[in-house]
Amino acid sequence: MRTKTVSLEAEVYQRLRAARRYPGESFSEVVLRATWPEDTTTARELLDSYRTGREHFSDEELDRIEALTRRDLPPEDKWADR
Template identity: 75%
Template sequence: MSTKTVSLKIEAYERLRAARRYRAESFSEVVLRASWPEDTTTARELLASYKSGRPTFSDAELDRIEAHIRQQLPPEDKWAER
C-alpha cells in the first residue's frame, strides 16, 4: 500500500484525531469513512425551482458562470486544414 504525506494545520489535526472511533484507528481510516456535504443542486431541485418562478441562481453565481463562459475557447475544428 502506498502512502502520501500531508501537512495539516494544528486545528485540522486535532479535529481528525478527535474523529477517531478508537485509539488505534488510523487517520486513513477516519478519512475514508468521512463524508462531506456537497453543496450541489439535483436536477429535480433545479426543475422545481424553475417551475416555482423563484430565482434559480444568485447574481454572484450568474456572474461566476458568465465569467467562466467568457474564458472558454471554442473546440478545435478537427476538419479544418492546417
C-alpha cells in the first residue's frame, strides 16, 4: 500500500487521534470514515448570483472567511537558513 506523509498542526493531530474508535485504528481509517458536506457552490452558481444581485455570503460567513484568511500564513521557508 502506498503512503504519503502529511504535516498537521498539533490541535488537528489531537482531534484526529481523539476520533479513533479503538487504539489500533489508523489515521487513514479515521480519515476514510470522515464525511464532508456536499452542499458547495459552483463557479456558475456564484457567477449567476453576481449577475442577479443576490447576496453572496452572510455576514457570519464573511467573518469566518476573513478569520481564516488572517490565519493562512505562507509555509516556513526551509531553505532560508542554508
